[in-house]
Amino acid sequence: MNFLNIMTVTLTTAGVLFFIAGTVGLLRFPDVYCRLHALTKADNLGLGLIALGLMLQADGAGAVLRLGLVWLLAILAAATTAQLIARSALSESPDELTRSAPVERN
Amino acid sequence: MAALIFDIALAGLIVAVALAAMLARELLAAIVLFIVYGLLVALAWVRLDALDVALAEAAIGAGLTGILLVGAAGRLSRGAERQQPGSSPSPLRIPFPFARLLSLPVLIAVATCIALLALTVSLLRQTPAQAIAVVPELTATGVSNPVTAVLMNFRGYDTLLEVVVLIAALTAVWSLTPDRDWGLVQGNPHRSQPRGVLEYFGQLLPLAGFVVAAHLLWSGSDGHGGAFQAGTVLAAVWLLAAMAGLVRAWPVASARLRMLVILGPACFAAFGVYGAVSGSFLLYPGAAPGMWLMALELVLAVSIAAVLSLVVLGVPRRVA
Numbered sequence: 001m002n003f004l005n006i007m008t009v010t011l012t013t014a015g016v017l018f019f020i021a022g023t024v025g026l027l028r029f030p031d032v033y034c035r036l037h038a039l040t041k042a043d044n045l046g047l048g049l050i051a052l053g054l055m056l057q058a059d060g061a062g063a064v065l066r067l068g069l070v071w072l073l074a075i076l077a078a079a080t081t082a083q084l085i086a087r088s089a090l091s092e093s094p095d096e097l098t099r100s101a102p103v104e105r106n
Numbered sequence: 107m108a109a110l111i112f113d114i115a116l117a118g119l120i121v122a123v124a125l126a127a128m129l130a131r132e133l134l135a136a137i138v139l140f141i142v143y144g145l146l147v148a149l150a151w152v153r154l155d156a157l158d159v160a161l162a163e164a165a166i167g168a169g170l171t172g173i174l175l176v177g178a179a180g181r182l183s184r185g186a187e188r189q190q191p192g193s194s195p196s197p198l199r200i201p202f203p204f205a206r207l208l209s210l211p212v213l214i215a216v217a218t219c220i221a222l223l224a225l226t227v228s229l230l231r232q233t234p235a236q237a238i239a240v241v242p243e244l245t246a247t248g249v250s251n252p253v254t255a256v257l258m259n260f261r262g263y264d265t266l267l268e269v270v271v272l273i274a275a276l277t278a279v280w281s282l283t284p285d286r287d288w289g290l291v292q293g294n295p296h297r298s299q300p301r302g303v304l305e306y307f308g309q310l311l312p313l314a315g316f317v318v319a320a321h322l323l324w325s326g327s328d329g330h331g332g333a334f335q336a337g338t339v340l341a342a343v344w345l346l347a348a349m350a351g352l353v354r355a356w357p358v359a360s361a362r363l364r365m366l367v368i369l370g371p372a373c374f375a376a377f378g379v380y381g382a383v384s385g386s387f388l389l390y391p392g393a394a395p396g397m398w399l400m401a402l403e404l405v406l407a408v409s410i411a412a413v414l415s416l417v418v419l420g421v422p423r424r425v426a
Contacts, residue, residue: 073314076307083303 004056011053018046032089036082043078047071113153120146137175144168157330158253165338173418248396249327258399269371269406272413282421289359293419297351308350315343323407333403337410344415358422370409374402
């Protein structure tokens with residue numbers, strides 16, 4: 001296994017770990033805003049690491065640039081939709097922010 | 107070996123997501139699972155080396171149908187709220203009819219499916235692939251992608267009728283208009299926060315979408331792409347700009363809207379008539395068939411984009 005393949009496997013595994021963390025967050029976090037936070041982390045970093053790992057296997061500058069463009073567009077879409085979902089959740093139930101505040105443990 | 111494991115996992119995932127979409131208790135969850143199903147099927151097409159179909163499945167099957175279903179779900183819940191005002195907008199529940207699974211119609215349907223599958227498999231073993239006959243004739247068509255050659259040249263009649271079917275779908279949407287609203291602009295007017303996230307997105311993404319659509323259209327001749335895929339990307343970014351409140355559709359009664367909608371199939375049909383007069387129906391002029399094919403694909407993509415956007419926008423509505 002040459003250096004490129006090892007780097008690809010490492011980067012894509014790290015990306016998959018981020019996606020697993022994001023999915024666990026989606027399933028376990030208490031409210032919409034925390035879940036959005038987890039999902040955007042998974043989208044940006046996880047996809048970025050996977051794209052980076054795949055760039056090392058690409059043949060030619062065109063494929064590398066296309067992978068980078070995919071990552072950029074995915075980040076843009078994820079950030080925009082996270083903002084819009086959070087804003088609509090806030091306008092629907094503005095008291096939920098205080099309701100799911102963390103409980104003080106003594 | 108790794109490819110086989112991936113294929114088996116993908117097939118299992120497709121069946122699992124399809125079952126989850128059927129058994130989901132909330133309407134929105136079912137729609138989201140359907141979109142995921144569309145993307146997984148697009149991956150399956152990639153594994154089968156049918157990249158043009160994969161592009162079309164991801165764009166139309168997953169993307170556009172998903173938007174249509176989400177819009178329909180929104181209208182359904184608003185309609186339910188209007189009928190029982192005051193009730194909280196609860197997600198629509200669809201109980202899965204487990205008791206009906208063993209009834210006679212279901213059994214007949216399952217038996218028919220199994221019989222059709224067996225027949226298809228037996229036919230696959232007998233007839234050779236038609237692709238072998240197409241490849242030697244490709245140079246005469248001017249394009250080197252066999253899918254585009256079949257769609258636009260050898261079976262151009264089918265593609266012409268497919269676009270006419272799209273216009274029929276648009277006419278079906280138009281037919282749902284109440285009489286007093288006829289001729290107005292389709293869909294609700296959208297607004298977004300000025301200098302907000304959606305407006306920024308709606309200004310930025312159409313630029314990228316335009317380039318991607320042009321690339322899909324151009325690469326359809328040699329690589330993978332084509333008019334339907336490019337038209338769907340154009341429709342998607344136009345709809346995004348419309349949802350950001352940056353553009354507004356033309357009224358249904360306007361002539362330029364109707365010209366835009368029928369531009370593609372009209373040019374295609376004009377080609378057919380010219381061919382019928384000078385040779386045979388839908389025959390490209392001999393000098394540069396590839397160039398005429400690309401010009402037709404461009405016009406078709408514009409028409410497909412217009413029709414798909416209008417279908418998603420919905421019924422003409424009076425702005426209160």
